[in-house]
Amino acid sequence: MGFTMGLNLVLLMAMVATNILSLYHLSTTVQSPKAPTPQPVPDHLLHQLHTIRATINHLTRLQPPSAPSASAAANPGSAIPSDLLLHSQLSPIASACHGYPDLLHRFMNYTPFSLCPHDPDLAEALILRGCHPLPRRRCFSRTPPKPAAAAASSLPHNPFPPALPDSNVIWAKYSCKSFSCLNHYNPNLGFDTSHESSKFTTYTSELDLPVSQLLQIAKSAGSVLRLGIDIGGGTGTFAATMKMHNVTVVTTTMNLGAPYNEAAALRGLVPLHVPLQQRLPVFDGVVDLVRCGHAVNRWIPETVLEFMLFDIDRVLRAGGYLWLDHFFGKGVSIEKVYKPLIGKLGYKKVKWATANKTDSSGLKNGEVYLTALLQKPVTK
Secondary structure (H helix, E strand, O other): OHHHHHHHHHHHHHHHHHHHHHHHHHHHOOOEOOEOOOOOOOHHHHHHHHHHHHHHHHHHHHOOOOOOOHHHHHOHHHOOOHHHHHHHHHOOOOHHHHHOHHHHHHHHOOOOOOEOOOOHHHHHHHHHOOOOOOOOOOOEOOOOOOOOOOOHHHOOOOOOOOOOOHHHOOOOOOOOOOHHHHHHHOHHHOOOHHHHOOOOOOOOOOOOOOHHHHHHHHHHOOOOOOEEEEEOOOOOHHHHHHHOOOOEEEEEOOOOOOOHHHHHHHOOOEEEOOOOOOOOOOOOOOEEEEEEOOOOOOOOOHHHHHHHHHHHHHHEEEEEEEEEEEEEEEHHHHHHHHHHHHHOOOOEEEEEEEEEOOOHHHHHHOEEEEEEEEEOOOOO
């Protein structure tokens, strides 16, 4: 009862505010004989009206009915879950979640204090649509049916173990049911640790930047690398390589068709389950290095990429490094679009190398690779 009365009060206040704003608008746009041209509605008033109307619509959708309707009685499963109501009002749920009510309803339609549904695909469907952070749930996360022994020695300390334990992953949602299956399907996915061990350590073209060279560049500039973020880092191979040099790197990754987060964690690394459009969940000016891996490429809309670059600038300390590793786009776009876009940061170019992308997709679309190492100015 109290919850319903509170919503009714908010609705009443919102409607009063709408009327006041409407009266204000009418009083300021009364035409005189000398001014026949109607005055445009101020942008700030339009914004306030849209906000109030959206709030009214949202609260109306969420307000529980005083009595069950005929449709609700016929379909009891259509009722909004109580936890969804609670989190929509109180918790830090992303506003984009409300744009996908069916997906959100499915995600929050669970039995409290029991096992959570096994729905990682549903969670990622919401995350990729901007619904991040997801609302919290009061249920117990599922664990693998027969995980490796609980002893610390059962999990590898070496970030490049001979093999990753299959028993520590719930495979139900994947077509492959083991890491060996994934390796057989494509050894370049990042699950073959023996194959991954040579990455970031060798130099085959100007596009490569071995970790030893990266550390030497930083040392020569009097800069220390201690903390880093690898954006779109898959199973965390870059973080694993940097760990061997006592540098802590966290990896943003998604489980798109395979258990990338679990694989990174099994290697003793920290995976951040966030999409590319997500604001980096670290404070301003605290990391020494941000690497953008293969996931960052021309498929990202230019405006989204611009926001990403400036968010990277936010988290980098003065003198820190941004590494665009094998970024690819169409040849003409690299010079006309991406070079000016990156140039807005005003960073020092430590390395800038381009080469043709020679795989089938690259040849078909006239794509070019770009590897750039850029240093944030100490002062601006």
